[in-house]
Amino acid sequence: MNVLLLLLILMVLAGLWSILTSLLLRATIALALTSVLLTVVMFQMNAPLAAVFELSVCAGLISVVFISVISLTHRQPLKEYLARRQKRILRFWPLPVLLLVVGVGLSFVHRPVHIMLPHPTAFGDIRIMMWQLRRLDLFGQILVLLAGVYGVLILFRGNKNGN
Amino acid sequence: MGIEMSQMFWTFFIFFALLLVEGFYCIIVTYNFLRVLIGLELLMKAVTLFIIVAGYLSGNLALAQSIAITVIVIEVVVVVVAAGIIIGFFREYDSLNIKNARSMKG
Numbered sequence: 001m002n003v004l005l006l007l008l009i010l011m012v013l014a015g016l017w018s019i020l021t022s023l024l025l026r027a028t029i030a031l032a033l034t035s036v037l038l039t040v041v042m043f044q045m046n047a048p049l050a051a052v053f054e055l056s057v058c059a060g061l062i063s064v065v066f067i068s069v070i071s072l073t074h075r076q077p078l079k080e081y082l083a084r085r086q087k088r089i090l091r092f093w094p095l096p097v098l099l100l101v102v103g104v105g106l107s108f109v110h111r112p113v114h115i116m117l118p119h120p121t122a123f124g125d126i127r128i129m130m131w132q133l134r135r136l137d138l139f140g141q142i143l144v145l146l147a148g149v150y151g152v153l154i155l156f157r158g159n160k161n162g163n
Numbered sequence: 164m165g166i167e168m169s170q171m172f173w174t175f176f177i178f179f180a181l182l183l184v185e186g187f188y189c190i191i192v193t194y195n196f197l198r199v200l201i202g203l204e205l206l207m208k209a210v211t212l213f214i215i216v217a218g219y220l221s222g223n224l225a226l227a228q229s230i231a232i233t234v235i236v237i238e239v240v241v242v243v244v245a246a247g248i249i250i251g252f253f254r255e256y257d258s259l260n261i262k263n264a265r266s267m268k269g
Contacts, residue, residue: 001171001174005174008174008175008178009178011178011182011208012178012181012182012185015182015185015186015205015208016185018201018205019185019188019189019198019201019202019205024195024197024198027197027198027201028201031201031204031205034205034208035208038208038211038212041212041215042215042231045215045216045219045224046219046224047215047218047219047224047227047228047231049228049232050211050215050227050228050231050232050235053231053232053235054211054231054235057235057236057238057239058204058208058235058238058239061239062204062238062239062242065242065243065246066197066200066201066242066246068246069197069246069249069250070197072250072253073250073253073259091192091193092192095185095188095192098184098188099181099184099185102180102181102184103177103181106173106176106177106180107177125225126224126225126228126229128225129225129226129228129229130229130232134226134229137229137233140233141232141233141236141237144236144237144240145236145240147240148239148240148243148244151240151243151244151247152243152244152247
């Protein structure tokens with residue numbers, strides 16, 4: 001539990017860094033770091049398949065998409081950047097304080113939670129769960145992926161002149 | 164739910180709540196389209212974490228993993244399409260400022 005606690009604290013700090021940093025590239029790296037830490041948490045909780053998905057898709061693919069978007073945009077002028085940076089500090093300084101208040105507040109509020117948990121299913125194997133019991137989810141996922149591909153094709157299609 | 168499990172649930176719930184606060188704050192306060200997407204990503208991470216924790220505590224880890232994978236697939240499609248929209252927006256307005264979206268037609 002101590003290792004998990006440390007990982008969760010680091011995860012929240014990485015998320016905070018991704019919001020507070022003024023450079024978008026650093027924010028992307030911090031987001032990838034958050035994903036990596038979530039992956040380690042998942043491995044600790046014996047969920048290796050979801051962890052591998054999280055690492056490859058969220059820490060890998062999404063970071064590549066973010067970096068591609070950043071490279072397709074250009075930098076703002078230095079003067080404008082410095083002026084905005086000052087305003088950013090004013091807008092974002094309450095966040096660490098808010099996190100501290102929420103975290104400390106919730107840890108003091110702690111009461112025993114009485115939730116009726118469902119009985120563990122007989123199918124503890126993720127392969128049986130995915131390929132036999134929740135096969136309809138896979139069709140849904142394929143449809144969502146195709147919708148995403150179609151959306152990207154429409155967004156990036158050129159005009160009649162080929163531009 | 165036993166006392167130890169209840170304590171564990173509450174610990175994870177605190178971090179889930181902190182990630183939610185980060186995500187919502189980022190979406191509400193920022194003017195940059197990409198940062199809105201980063202806030203959305205943080206919210207998705209909080210949800211994924213909580214799904215796995217729920218599965219871990221209830222003993223339904225296989226079901227939780229399959230749902231987490233579905234969430235991750237949806238997450239990546241949302242991000243890719245949103246990235247395409249952001250690039251289109253930047254080409255039109257030469258800026259990522261979300262205030263410019265007010266002047267969009269249709």
